[in-house]
Each structure stands twice: as structure tokens, then as C-alpha cells.
Amino acid sequence: ADFLVPSLTKFGAGPTLSKWRLRRKIKASYPLFVPKRGSIASLEGGMQMLVQTLAEKLNEMNNVTVRLNVEAKDVATVAKQNDLPPSAVIWSAPGHLEKEQATELSIFAIGFHRDQVSHLPLGYGTLIPDPTLPISGVLNESDIHHSKRCPENHRLFRLMVPHDRWDGAEESVLSCAEQLIAPNPVMFSMVGTRQIPRFPPGYMSKMSKAMSEASLDHTYVGWGATGVAITHVVAEAERIADCFDIEPSS
Incomplete structure (x- = not known):
């Protein structure tokens, strides 16, 4: 249930947007019409179109640098290579606690x-x-x-x-x-x-324990951190986007 229906077990932080607010934002994003509730949509050309579009948008941003063929051994290595503290790293690769x-x-x-x-x-x-x-x-x-x-x-x-x-x-x-x-x-x-x-039985419990003991000094997303489900991908995207929207305290 932690993997597939996180709302049942309340695992991890809650979504940053309420369902009502998210529904309003989604409805406003359709330029021509709002699809009927329960209808199914797919991307023309498959999921690769989503990846390509994200890559194009990221390359257009002045504050984003995309580096390819770079070995990301662990969080400490990435932080050191970019002269940043581990807390500034958002780790989406596998292998948080053990070899996947x-x-x-x-x-x-x-x-x-x-x-x-x-x-x-x-x-x-x-x-x-x-x-x-x-x-x-x-x-x-x-x-x-x-x-x-x-x-x-x-x-x-x-x-x-x-x-x-x-x-x-x-x-x-x-x-x-x-x-x-x-x-x-x-x-x-x-x-x-x-x-x-x-993931073996008990994996999510280990992740929860690591979070409560603050032994993970970075932000982590992905299947290896919060479970295998497309709903987790959407929820994590909301949380990350919300972090960038927060004004720094004076």
C-alpha cells in the first residue's frame, strides 16, 4: 500500500496542493476544451515526447545546465563536484539505502x-x-x-x-x-x-526510519525513495515545484 496507494498509509509528506486547488489549475491549463471526467488521454508519439519536451524547456532556461555522461556515484560526490552542500542535492537515482x-x-x-x-x-x-x-x-x-x-x-x-x-x-x-x-x-x-x-519487504520501513533519524542529508525522489507508482511521480513534481515557489525568509 505504501507503494501503490500512499494516501491510505499516509507515508511521506503530503501533497503541497489540495485536490481542489490542483483541479482548478488543471482545468485552467486546457486552451480549447475541458475533457470529460474519467476520460483517458495519451501523448502523441508516446512518453518520449514528454522527455523531449522537458529537455527542450530545460535547455532554454538560463539558470539550468544539463550535463550528460557524468558519473554520479553518490550524493557526496555530486555535491563536491558542484561545490554545494549535500542538502542542495535532489537525488533521483536508485540506491538510497542498498543496492537496488x-x-x-x-x-x-x-x-x-x-x-x-x-x-x-x-x-x-x-x-x-x-x-x-x-x-x-x-x-x-x-x-x-x-x-x-x-x-x-x-x-x-x-x-x-x-x-x-x-x-x-x-x-x-x-x-x-x-x-x-x-x-x-x-x-x-x-x-x-x-x-x-x-524492492524487498520492509524497504519502505527502512526509508521511513532513515528519514526520521535524519541520516539522509539530502532530498530524494523516485521509485527507490517513495514507491513504484505514477501517482508518486505527480506528487513529487508538485512538492519540488512548490519548493522553488517558496520565498526565502528575511
Whole structure:
């Protein structure tokens, strides 16, 4: 619950904006119309568009310097390199308390003509807990995104394949996908390999203890600090932005 529903456990500092004030600010940000409550939106071009836009905006700011290919070993090293105290560092990399573990998995894309998969209802996707199958989950890529993800009259699916359940042969993934979805896909391709952070039981308690004992002398954000959930990303962005808005006391 600390990871996915922080409002239930009251873990960490509360959001800097009330829901009412945040709702007003969001409503005022739409130039043409306000979408209906409960509707789903997606970024044209995917999440990479958000990263690219943020990078462009940061590069336009006179008080921001972006440094690439710089080794950030720990907070003390970063602070020393920039001649700053550790309290001035906002650490978003993993490894706050211990070496971060991760689940390695490969991502595959598979597509079908709509008639081939008409028996599958529209939806978000399916989790597959059977450890004997190489595929742990199927994401209905073209169903959940409003932006175009595949040709007309087709459906695109994304397959999650953990390496600890897979023999490494793409043929075994294709065979499993044909059993789960439908035979003879019009396309099948490996997208790449990724790692998902894995935190052992008690990790959040250790973070809470470190905060209460003030053994962490810097500001920290990210999955390794406050949990794995998109809601944490939004809440942390609010807190950081609010810190920059605070007037220094005289």
C-alpha cells in the first residue's frame, strides 16, 4: 500500500496542493476544451515526447545546465563536484539505502488483423501468473491509447517476458502468444530488454526510519525513495515545484 496507494498509509509528506486547488489549475491549463471526467488521454508519439519536451524547456532556461555522461556515484560526490552542500542535492537515482535489485525482462510487439482477435474484448491487458509460460503479461497497446499505434483494422499487443521464465528462444514466445491470443500474427518483433525495480519487504520501513533519524542529508525522489507508482511521480513534481515557489525568509 505504501507503494501503490500512499494516501491510505499516509507515508511521506503530503501533497503541497489540495485536490481542489490542483483541479482548478488543471482545468485552467486546457486552451480549447475541458475533457470529460474519467476520460483517458495519451501523448502523441508516446512518453518520449514528454522527455523531449522537458529537455527542450530545460535547455532554454538560463539558470539550468544539463550535463550528460557524468558519473554520479553518490550524493557526496555530486555535491563536491558542484561545490554545494549535500542538502542542495535532489537525488533521483536508485540506491538510497542498498543496492537496488531488478527483474530483467524482454518486451515483444505482436500484431493481428482485427478479425483474427475479434474474440478478445477491448481492455487494458492480462496478467499471466503461470510460471511455466514465458509470457507474464499482455498489454493491449492499441486498445488503451487514443493515439494511433497500429494500422487501420489491426490491433497491437505488447508481451512482457521475464528472463527467469524464458529459455531465450523467440520461437517459444511466439508459440505461447499464439496460444494465448491467436495464431498467425501479421507482425512479431522483439522491442528490447528492460529492468523493473524490485524492492524487498520492509524497504519502505527502512526509508521511513532513515528519514526520521535524519541520516539522509539530502532530498530524494523516485521509485527507490517513495514507491513504484505514477501517482508518486505527480506528487513529487508538485512538492519540488512548490519548493522553488517558496520565498526565502528575511
